[in-house]
Amino acid sequence: MPVSDSVDLESETDSDTAAEAENEESPDGLPINELFYSLQGEGTLAGVPSVFVRTSGCNLRCWFCDSYHTSWEPTHAWLDLEEILAEIESHDADHVVLTGGEPLIHEESAALLEALDDRGYHTTVETNGTIYRDAPIDLASVSPKLESSTPTPDRDPKGEGEWEERHERDRIDMDSLTRLVKSYDFQLKFVVTDAEDMPEILDLLADLRDAADVPVSDDDVLLMPEGATRERLAETRTKVADLAMEYGFRYTPRLHVDLWNDAPET
Numbered sequence: 568m569p570v571s572d573s574v575d576l577e578s579e580t581d582s583d584t585a586a587e588a589e590n591e592e593s594p595d596g597l598p599i600n601e602l603f604y605s606l607q608g609e610g611t612l613a614g615v616p617s618v619f620v621r622t623s624g625c626n627l628r629c630w631f632c633d634s635y636h637t638s639w640e641p642t643h644a645w646l647d648l649e650e651i652l653a654e655i656e657s658h659d660a661d662h663v664v665l666t667g668g669e670p671l672i673h674e675e676s677a678a679l680l681e682a683l684d685d686r687g688y689h690t691t692v693e694t695n696g697t698i699y700r701d702a703p704i705d706l707a708s709v710s711p712k713l714e715s716s717t718p719t720p721d722r723d724p725k726g727e728g729e730w731e732e733r734h735e736r737d738r739i740d741m742d743s744l745t746r747l748v749k750s751y752d753f754q755l756k757f758v759v760t761d762a763e764d765m766p767e768i769l770d771l772l773a774d775l776r777d778a779a780d781v782p783v784s785d786d787d788v789l790l791m792p793e794g795a796t797r798e799r800l801a802e803t804r805t806k807v808a809d810l811a812m813e814y815g816f817r818y819t820p821r822l823h824v825d826l827w828n829d830a831p832e833t
């Protein structure tokens with residue numbers, strides 16, 4: 568049962584939602600944008616039936632964000648942990664994906680992950696890699712945001728350009744990235760538009776390999792084509808597949824887009 572079908576969503580219009588969402592948190596609740604059952608569409612677990620818990624609020628503003636209503640115009644219902652767990656348990660799935668937005672901006676995400684671990688779920692956390700939290704995470708799916716994600720005035724979906732400087736300042740946090748890689752099984756998932764993204768990926772990997780004292784192999788690196796619609800993916804995926812072969816990284820599809828295009832709760 569999708570949350571958005573069952574609960575009146577509150578709408579936040581102020582753009583500074585990361586800090587606000589943290590401040591207004593109820594003691595044992597999370598701002599939930601969607602909660603639904605689907606197939607994991609991306610990464611090494613693509614195709615695995617999973618329950619998705621999508622929190623609202625993000626500390627970044629990628630121009631291409633495919634969960635616009637968690638970042639640029641966030642909406643959510645506040646659910647306490649028991650409500651979230653009951654909804655998860657109503658589905659016959661062993662895997663839970665905590666995603667956003669940026670789920671790790673919320674302190675209570677760690678409590679949810681503890682409760683899921685107690686119940687024997689496999690947990691994936693999809694994060695932009697700028698925040699570290701100590702929690703039982705089975706797979707940290709870390710997607711560092713490249714310069715090509717920055718909402719320059721010509722690409723800002725709101726046309727205001729107010730997030731360009733802040734996004735550019737905050738999009739890479741090497742300390743958090745290093746701690747995530749050292750602490751958890753991980754995959755590094757880069758959203759790639761074209762070959763111009765590759766030098767930055769190589770530089771970032773070199774810095775991360777210097778900083779982390781655990782191996783970061785090319786198999787841990789996934790290139791994912793930019794595009795939240797079938798039409799856009801048709802323009803990017805072959806280029807990105809070719810880049811994966813050229814550089815020896817993995818390619819990840821966006822299975823949910825292939826199957827359901829940009830429908831919500833997929």
Ligand code: SF4
Nearest residue numbers: 625628629632668695
């Ligand atoms: S980090 Fe993720 S959720 Fe946040 S704006 Fe970028 S794509 Fe959207």
